[in-house]
Amino acid sequence: MLRSDRLLAYAMILPVVIAVVAFVVGPTYNVATLSLTQVVMGQERGFGTLGNFRALAADPVFGLVLQNTAIWILGGTFLCVTVGLGVGTFLAIDSRMTGWLRALILLPWVLPDVVTAMAWKWMLHGQVGILGQTLQSSGLTEGTVSFLGDPDLVMWMLVIVLIWRKMPLVALILCAAIRSVPDDQLEAARMDGANAVERFRFVTLPNIAFSLTAVTVISMIWITAEFALPWIMTGGGPANASQIMATYIYQQSFEFFNWGVASAMSVINLFMLATIVALYLYVNRRSWASEESK
């Protein structure tokens, strides 16, 4: 390899590397040091303290935030993948309609979060929302339901909207995996007298196991990073009933200016992300290895 080519290569990748170091690596380092600094009203007073983490642990809302975040990430991921598997299996069927649906179903995925949040806020509106009105007029509920105002309900409503938004891509990825299951294996199973459910369980599922694992971990990353949807729909309310890590960080940073607590929570959030990313790299080690050998 020519020396000039090597220099050219570094010059070509330099802008991208600088951009990522400045706007991703730098801020990550900055929030980590901030979390270990005593901050009073935006003024830094001394580095090397765990005071922010103690303050966070003492915050009565903290437990609730962890619980809601668990519903958000674990409940959201589980439902995304199970519903996605069902829809993906359906989309994998050969017909003109499913081909058309495979294109259409991405619509929720491409729409901006803010639009999705507003569309669902309108449907779930407590008095004149179409969902509540339909439930009432069909006699399923006594009155209208305050979907986003009921502390017991609100977190699950957010998860439902999350599924609407994130499930399509999961379904599409699994659909692609299912369609690449070798026909001769399915045919052989059919010859041996396996019915549709058995063929799915013993032929399709083992073949798509890798995609299923990968897509589960990727969904977790997406859902952990999601902020705009819950923030616009509920802002963490009512009374913190739907406060998750992302909304809590935003609120503490930019509404209460509690930078110490906000940075401590950010660091916890980054550790969670790092754990999931590590899991992702582990799951995907095969495909990364093959990429690097090219």
Added chain:
Amino acid sequence: MNEQPRPLYWTFLGIVGIVISIYVLFPVFWLFLASFKTQAELAQLPISFWPETPTLEAYTALFSPTHQKGQLLDWPQLIGNSFFVAISSTVLVLFFGTLAGYAFARLNFPGRDLILGGLLISRMFQGAALLLPTYRLMSMLGLQDSLVGLVLLYSAFGLPFATWIIASSLREIPKELEESAMIDGASRLQSMVMVVLPLATPALITASMWHFVGAWSEFAFASILLESNANKTVTIGLASFVELFTLEFQYVGAAATIVALPIMLVFFFGQRYFTRGLLAGAVKG
């Protein structure tokens, strides 16, 4: 061989398909319909499905300078700002992403795979955890209420993925094409621009579409960085309706339609490229 009788099977498929279509389309369509209804109709029960007296009042209100509903936001200005941010950062991403993508795909240098892997992983760390430090960084640089600052930020967020998409497509193009151009006397940059890039056009389109959609839709960082009304973007404008505790959903519907329109156009006209990037991107997070 006890397969279901075909007609029943196809009817079942049709029903499931219709249910999925309604599920996907209804929430958006319902808000779209609201944009043509009147204030009175939105508040009345039972709910009417189609607008009884369709009106464009909500749209004209958003675009008239005298109509100052609550937030005093000027929608033509918001739309202009959003286009400025999305288009400028797409141009930056495309330019620098192509340079880097070419280097990663074609040149051999120490640390190549490690750096590309690191860039891709950095993409996964872009959630709420970086809001506070990014705000501090941008204030320090004096870019906190600036559209140019937002352009730089979005470009930095979008570059790793664009680089990766472009690099993987360049790897598919035979090296011999380029080598023969260089034997004929073309420099490396000439052969890159004249020979390689035209063949990589689909990947360039995919990368631009993806970045444009992401930059146009971004809300979190825009909401913490942009302070003056003259600098706000469409997503901020739409989200600002949350603060109005009223039933004026015709304005929300009209605003949401405006925000969604460019994305829908990209989605429908570039379906082929879009899906390509989606499935490729999903594999790498």
